[in-house]
Amino acid sequence: MDQIMIGKFIASCRKEKKLTQAQLAEKLGITDRAVSKWETGKCLPDASLMPELCEHLGISINDLFNGRRVTMENYKEAAEAAMLQLKKNEEQKNRMLLILEIVIGTSATLSFLFMVFVASLIPGLPAFFRILILVIGFIQLAVCIYFALKIETKAGYYKCEECGNTYVPEFRDVVMAMHKGRDRKMTCPCCGKKCWHKKVMSK
Ligand SMILES: [Zn+2]
Structure with a gap:
């Protein structure tokens, strides 16, 4: 999905309907900054807003995904291109999530090892304090592993x-x-x- 192209398309449809960004935003119950972000290609409209947006702009959702009006002649090709792009976006999102999982897992393990090191090797610490450090280290590791596994379950x-x-x-x-x-x-x-x-x- 080409966000820039979709953004330009939203802007041109909005102008055809003689609406300002603020007027369109008001109809959708959102801020005009959100509309401006779509039109400059910074982000895509929320899926939940798409049907209403398309209605106000007089276009189909398929048109929106393709960033142009889809005719009967190019319908199949356009639908396939949109599907392919969705798939690519999904793959990219999943890759990013799995990288995040590695970052969480690695930093949690390193900080746990650091706390074990502090608790066992620094001389002169009271025993209570050593145990406290170990417990905190273990809890943060457990929480991070929980989130990392959540990501691993849901990504891809x-x-x-x-x-x-x-x-x-x-x-x-x-x-x-x-x-x-x-x-x-x-x-x-x-x-x-x-x-x-x-x-x-x-x-
Ligand atoms: Zn099987």
């Missing part, structure tokens, strides 16, 4: 090697599963076999 899909099914597992199953890197040994909800499932970015 797992693919069953047996039947090729791609799916999003339950958080519980991800936590309980054995893993090698991001591959996890889980039971496939489609074929029911227990085998190694690989992380993939899209269906």
Whole structure:
């Protein structure tokens, strides 16, 4: 999805309807800054706003995604291009999430090791204080691992090697599963076999 092109398209449709950014914003119950952000290609309208926006602009959602009016002749090609772009956006989002997971996991582990180091090697600390540092270190590690695993569950899909099914597992199953890197040994909800499932970015 080309955000700049979509932005320009929204602006030109709005002008055709003789609306200012503020008037369009008011109709949608949002700020004119949000409209300005769409039109300059900084962000896309929320999916929940799209139907109403398209109605006010007199265009279809398909037109909006393509950043131009889609005719019967180019309809199929335009729909395919929009689908492909959605898929690319999803893959990119999932890659970013998985990078975030690595950052969270690594920084939490390092700060835990640092606290263990402080608690055990710095001379002269009262025992109570050493235990407190260890407990805090352990809690922050546990919280970060929880969020990292949440991300790993929701970002992308797992693919069953047996039947090729791609799916999003339950958080519980991800936590309980054995893993090698991001591959996890889980039971496939489609074929029911227990085998190694690989992380993939899209269906
Ligand atoms: Zn399967």
